[in-house]
Amino acid sequence: MGASTAQYAVEGKWVRSKKFTYASTGTTVAVLDIPAGTFIPAFRVHVYVSVAWAGGTPSIDVGDSDTDGWVDTTLVTETTIGMYGGTAASATYNDSGKLYTTADTLDVTLAASSTAGQGYVFAYLVDVSDIYDD
Numbered sequence: 001m002g003a004s005t006a007q008y009a010v011e012g013k014w015v016r017s018k019k020f021t022y023a024s025t026g027t028t029v030a031v032l033d034i035p036a037g038t039f040i041p042a043f044r045v046h047v048y049v050s051v052a053w054a055g056g057t058p059s060i061d062v063g064d065s066d067t068d069g070w071v072d073t074t075l076v077t078e079t080t081i082g083m084y085g086g087t088a089a090s091a092t093y094n095d096s097g098k099l100y101t102t103a104d105t106l107d108v109t110l111a112a113s114s115t116a117g118q119g120y121v122f123a124y125l126v127d128v129s130d131i132y133d134d
Contacts, residue, residue: 012041012126017106020119022053026112028067030105031121037129041097044124045070045106046085049117053078056113062086062121067109069093070123078117099128 017031034040047060058078063069072090088094106121 008130010126010128012124014122014124017108017121017123019050020108020110020121021051022055022110022114022117024108025056025110025114025117028107028109030107032106032123034064034100034104034106034123034125035127035129036101036103037127037131038100039097039126039128040070040093040100040123041126042088042094043085044097045093046083046122047071047076047108048083048120048122049076049078049081050120051116051118052081053114053117055115057111058114058117059109059111060119061109062106063092063109064104064107066092067107069098070106073111083122 020029020031059073060076061068061073062071069092071086076084086094
């Protein structure tokens, strides 16, 4: 088996989730569809707080089957408008990213009792589905 000298362009894109709000507090909301054959590189999932959260003890986690696999609430200042991301120490997938071989969703888990707040998730998705055909 020889080494290939061919190079192939890999295209990725930033995507924005649907809006999530205080109306969904106390639940987990699927906010972004991840197609099969998608790679998300480390440190490429962020929470944007567009309306500051109020009431109760606001908490936002972003993940999939690992509820805070991308962004842990300890890194989000829910009461301050801004963009927040995970670190390798706080989020499972920020060591090396994650390859989604089957379709999945990015989910936001919100603590109960908020009376205001709104946000979005931003993620950088790389389509690597063609590697299965090489």
